[in-house]
Amino acid sequence: MYKKYFFLIFGLFISYALHAQQNKIVSTMEPTLVDHFHTEYFPGQIISNQTMRFYSELNGKLISVPRNGQFVQKDAILFKFDVSHYLLKKKALKTKKSRLNAEFELAKSKYTRYKKLKNGGASKEELETRLYEMRVRALKLKEINVNIEELNYQINKTTVRAPFTGYVYNINVNENELITESQFLFEFKNINDLSLTGTVPLKHLSQINISTKIQLLYKDKTYLTTLKRLLPFNEISSDSFEIFAPLDNHFIVNDAILFRFIIHDDSLIEINKKSVVFAEKGLGIWLVNKQNIVSLIPITLLSSSKDKYIIKLSIPNKKIIFQGKSNLKNGDKVTISTST
Template sequence: MRQLLDKKMWIGLLMIVPTLGLAQPQGGPPPAPVQVAVASNTQIAPIREIPGFTKARYITTIKAESSGRIVDLADIGSQHEVSAALGLIADNEYALRIEELQNAINNAQASVDFLRQESERLQTLYQRKLASSTDIDKNDSDLKIARGDLAQARARYQQLQDEITKLTVSAPFTGFVSAHHSQPGQWVNEGQDLLEYMSSGELEIVVNVPLQYKSQVQVGAQWQLRDQAGTLYQAEITGFVPAATSNSRQIRVQLATQDGGLFAGEAITVLMPEAAPQELLVIPRDALVLRRQGAHIFVINDAVARRVAVTTGLAQGDLIAVSGDLQAGDQVVTRGNERLRNQQTVQILNEK
């Protein structure tokens, strides 16, 4: 009986095995979704990071050009065009002086008019021999003196008008108010500080470069900057001091950038090339897969991933130089490469 049961069990197993074989999936796993980039030959150089800062190109302290009481001052942070009013100083004495000089001009003008008419009358009398040449000479002298007095009165009036215009503080260039040194209602004397004013739209980047890299400091050279948020900017060297100006033997270098987004006084990092750039084969850093035994990447050929061992070199930004069995134009996997296997089929998601 036992032998009969064993025989039936073996027959049952033989019937189940083919059924299990038919239930196995056919055709292997589906293609792995990946994103790719293209390897390229690019000029790249070793980079040294140097701290620097930004500053407004022009920073000035606006001073009072006349004495008086401050009526108004522009708000801190307010933007102004060149020659725009930044503040107003009042002086009540100016009104009295204007009236005084206007009266002086009127009196001098009346004297000139009278003496000119008197000259015409004396000339007529002289022709009739009713006036002497001495009378005419004295009139001419008095007329010259009166005309001189008129010119002086007008000159004093113009000087007063110029002083009055100085009561209005004007912007020397396009910029913004960065600080107040006086307040409305305060009495100020000529030459006293009123406010601090900075130029806008013209930032200057300042960095101190070690003297050993002086060969890299050339006007017109293009360097990169990175702000504290990690944003990269392109900058150009506009000038430098051709001397080691500090105890640390460094060269002061000025750069300018056309990119917006930087504020005056902001700390930045300057990415200075340490040597002349070389043309190298580069790929995005994300394409690297780092393991204990070394680094490798995946190159895509006909939707199949081929594992390639690489040796890394210089890096610049998001790019890194590599050497190995690949060439410019090859597609390398940048996303989805951590779990990818050699010779695995892929589906490129970012291919256009």
């Protein structure tokens, strides 16, 4: 009786051994779905979407000029010209206007008097002379009023205030320097209308779109923004593309900044690095289906950590082989020893 059981057990052992020789033994793992991953950090720069270039509208001496990089609040004084010679001109014009006013009133009085005397002895020629004298002085008064208005306009230009809150850059003048009309002074950049810009390798273009979230690293703090615009083919390189995203006023124009994309996808999975093998055209993983048939699938790594990779792959009803991968061939049937 014992011999019967012995031969039965021995037969089962031989059967299992033959089966094991035919089917390779592997260990598998279930793929882990992930909500998102971060790309590597890319260098970027903070730019202003609104930059004003200031040019002089006057000839004169600048007596107040901002420093390069100076922060200026909206409506604060940006720069001032020496106004003294304009005030002297205005004083002289007002004196002349006062004299012309007196002359005009006198000419007007004479004309009125001669007009009343027209029927009492004043000749037509005398009346026309008085009218001419009055009109000449009226024209001179009009001309001097225009001159005063033009001078006031120039005086108003001697003090320029900031149209918005921002920073001064690219100063091209010095305090007490004599400036000519149309001379470039400096740039003024709005701090309330900022953007992130940066260049990203072209391989990431398929992973992102307008509204992709961006994580920023700036002065040891992290912030979030959203991609608003991208230029797939930029002038710098055909292997990269340029991105733009809005920023708030936590940032300073022209500063450097680091950024990375937060990628969300329903087919993102996390795998153990031990699962990855070298295939003919790069990296791959071995998958096994419900019938225990294996297949080698090429993969592209999206992100990595100490012992994990994140890849984009949809593998319903399949498991990943992480042990026993050596000498496998597509279509092999395997025996799964353990599964996690």
